Amino acid sequence: MPNVPTHRPRRNRKSQVIRDMVQETHLATHDFIYPIFITEGQNQQIEIKSMPGIHRFSADRVIDEIGRCVELGIKSFAPFPQVNEALKDRLARESANMDGLYLKTVADIKRQFPDVVLMTDVAMDPYSSDGHDGIVDAESGEILNDASLEVLGQMALAQARAGADIIGPSDMMDGRVAWIRDVLDSNGFSGVSIMSYTAKYASAFYGPFRDALDSAPKKGDKKSYQMNPANRREALRELALDEQEGADMVMIKPALSYLDVIREVRDNTQLPVTAYNVSGEYAMVKAAAQQGWLDGEKTMMEVLTSIKRAGADAILTYFAKEAAEVLRRG
Secondary structure (H helix, E strand, O other): OOOOOOOOHHHHHOOHHHHHHOOOOOOOHHHEEEEEEEEOOOOOEEEOOOOOOOEEEEHHHHHHHHHHHHHHOOOEEEEEEOOOHHHOEOOOHHHHOOOOHHHHHHHHHHHHOOOOEEEEEEOOOOOEOOOOOOEEOOOOOOEEHHHHHHHHHHHHHHHHHHOOOEEEEOOOOOOHHHHHHHHHHHOOOOOOEEEEEEEEEOOHHHHHHHHHHOOOOOOOOOOOOOEOOOOOHHHHHHHHHHHHHOOOEEEEEOOHHHHHHHHHHHOOOOOOEEEEEOHHHHHHHHHHHHOOOOOHHHHHHHHHHHHHHHOOOEEEEOOHHHHHHHHHHO
């Protein structure tokens, strides 16, 4: 008789019921944070060409979109503004304008949907005439770290006043978590959380997002403050600093090409870990599906499962609505 295997892992795969019973990683709609783009005007819903199925919404239409998402069970959102070029300056003053597009829309969303969670973005680039996340020195072109903290702190405070539940510093300036925590606490917002972009890489996967917001740098790149894609240990240094400075949650961005970093961070912190399934990762799947090269729905769910399996507790993803619909169907 031939020597047959004693151990047969296939026994745990022999039926759908057994496969479901022993499944290790489970996605749920409450895992998702839905990034959503806001633009000026009325009755606007403009599809972003590089992100099929994703739109910029005027303030009135974004309320309708959030209502549709809530019906699907999505309760967490990350709004991003497309700011009129005429309102941009090198100090990003529009970012703290309580009567401006972004803060008024955040306040309106919280008024109409008080139970949803809003995570707001703290970085200068949507409001900056230079397109960078910090103040650019006019002579040297250097991104001024410490001078930028004051702007970021005031931006975070304005967002808290508008009703933000979670502040998301995405700027990668050194010391910004401690600075923002102090500003929030000193002004009576100790209950507002900070989800730090702990490891935000200088990635090629951000292109469609910059199309959506018209926020690309006017000169240079972001490599002096965003992380080198070749580095993993550096993420743990950033993690230790964010924990020390008072972050409530930490994030890795992008997600799909950085699953090893998600796992490394997950294994080295007790804080909740989030990951940003960014615009370029979304666009790749959509483009391949449109060409018939991939099954878009199955690929989407596999991508999201891989991010969760790597250790993410929550996922910022443009797939949130579609994935919620799939999960609802069972």
